Ligand SMILES: Cc1cc2nc3c(=O)[nH]c(=O)nc-3n(C[C@H](O)[C@H](O)[C@H](O)COP(=O)(O)OP(=O)(O)OC[C@H]3O[C@@H](n4cnc5c(N)ncnc54)[C@H](O)[C@@H]3O)c2cc1C
């Protein structure tokens with residue numbers, strides 16, 4: 001089984017043009033036999049980083065009976081995701097959506113107010129409360145599972161020793177038979193664009209603005225740009241997204257992406273695609289950006305009160321001392337691991353955003369569990385081709401498996417089944433019927449290859465498809481499952497019917 005999933009991982013890397021990494025995996029087959037290190041060190045497992053990868057790995061390790069310590073420099077657990085990522089952004093997405101609905105949709109549902117206004121400090125306080133409750137919750141889980149928590153900056157002294165500059169000031173050395181690097185990622189800066197978290201902000205600054213900017217320019221039409229652009233757009237900012245590539249969210253199925261872009265434009269978001277930012281002037285009251293077509297050409301200018309830099313994230317390994325112990329990284333700084341998440345250094349593992357693969361919290365969690373299971377002599381498994389992606393805008397877009405472009409490139413004969421939410425009774429009942437379900441299945445076997453959903457709650461609907469893909473289900477398998485009525489999920493069933501046969505309601 002381990003060999004089979006090794007082959008899948010190698011195929012995954014090859015499919016993403018990571019041939020040198022794939023080769024490295026081939027060459028390091030011998031490393032698979034490493035497993036559990038021996039010795040008399042204090043901990044069985046030491047985890048550096050308390051994000052979704054690290055804290056989940058630490059809890060799982062403790063649950064498997066391994067003596068575990070987790071080192072975190074931030075002062076709170078939960079990493080990027082809980083502190084300055086997934087959770088605060090979803091809190092603001094929800095609050096801003098409620099405001100937008102109250103202002104624009106409530107009257108048509110017969111709910112009237114004299115006036116609706118934004119109380120930004122209260123909105124931020126609600127977000128901060130959600131974050132602090134959840135981060136404290138993880139500390140509680142650490143106590144419950146007897147994970148030792150050390151607050152401080154960890155750096156390798158040797159492959160089995162981590163020196164920790166504790167937040168309280170003293171330095172200690174934590175020893176481990178196995179050390180897992182789960183140090184996550186950091187914002188990718190752009191040349192000539194200096195982030196000051198006031199006028200030019202990263203996602204962290206965009207989650208804590210003290211005023212609603214009149215004009216917000218977002219650099220990068222990826223997950224962060226579209227989510228944070230949506231938050232401030234709903235609250236009243238004029239949002240322009242500048243994207244280097246010809247399309248928004250490059251990983252999305254292009255048919256769904258087109259509809260998604262239209263949906264965002266309908267809500268006021270403006271896009272400047274195939275465009276690069278070549279200069280930023282912050283000397284005046286606001287920011288003046290100089291833009292140029294990606295392929296070169298005439299320059300134009302764009303004014304903003306705030307600029308959000310969301311052009312991707314890079315692995316974070318600063319100060320960790322990887323060079324001291326000889327851990328290999330690729331050109332992008334990602335730590336290279338084999339399918340057991342083992343690096344080239346005996347007893348040292350890496351998971352989450354700091355290794356190749358999608359930079360997503362749920363992927364980091366899966367890595368963490370699988371890595372620890374390998375360390376404990378069990379079998380772990382993560383299939384990066386079946387990790388769902390969700391953009392939490394309105395409507396949301398969620399997908400799992402292959403896009404139509406990827407299926408075409410594979411040369412597989414396939415069928416497509418689609419069902420629009422305009423024909424779904426629940427979506428019509430709640431007057432929120434923008435979007436569709438699109439299913440791709442192999443023609444010969446009807447095996448589902450990919451599912452793409454645009455809907456208000458696509459991020460919840462996608463898991464039926466994720467389970468189907470995991471179990472190699474056919475579109476007929478989904479279509480023959482009784483779905484409750486009236487639900488948005490019925491659109492998934494109807495799209496499945498449309499894939500192998502005909503839908504009923506359109
Ligand atoms: C604005 C934003 C929104 C996001 N929304 C989503 C979302 O909705 N869904 C989703 O799946 N993903 C989302 N992500 C991505 C998600 O946050 C990451 O994929 C996830 O946090 C990665 O987990 P990780 O454990 O690998 O790393 P991280 O969460 O980055 O955690 C690493 C931790 O290690 C600590 N650390 C680093 N170096 C050291 C050291 N030397 N010593 C001690 N501690 C150290 C850091 O302080 C950090 O807390 C979002 C990201 C951002 C920025």
Ligand SMILES: NC(=O)c1ccc[n+]([C@@H]2O[C@H](COP(=O)([O-])OP(=O)(O)OC[C@H]3O[C@@H](n4cnc5c(N)ncnc54)[C@H](O)[C@@H]3O)[C@@H](O)[C@H]2O)c1
Pocket residue numbers: 190219220221222223224225227242243244245248249250275276277309310311312313358359360389390391392
């Ligand atoms: N809902 C979620 O799951 C969620 C939410 C936020 C962040 N994240 C994760 O965080 C990571 C970082 O998010 P992100 O939005 O910064 O990155 P991203 O990789 O999603 O998007 C970055 C975008 O910036 C563009 N870009 C790159 N350089 C540019 C330049 N110089 N000028 C203009 N455009 C440029 C890219 O073409 C791309 O479209 C993502 O990998 C994502 O997985 C996930």
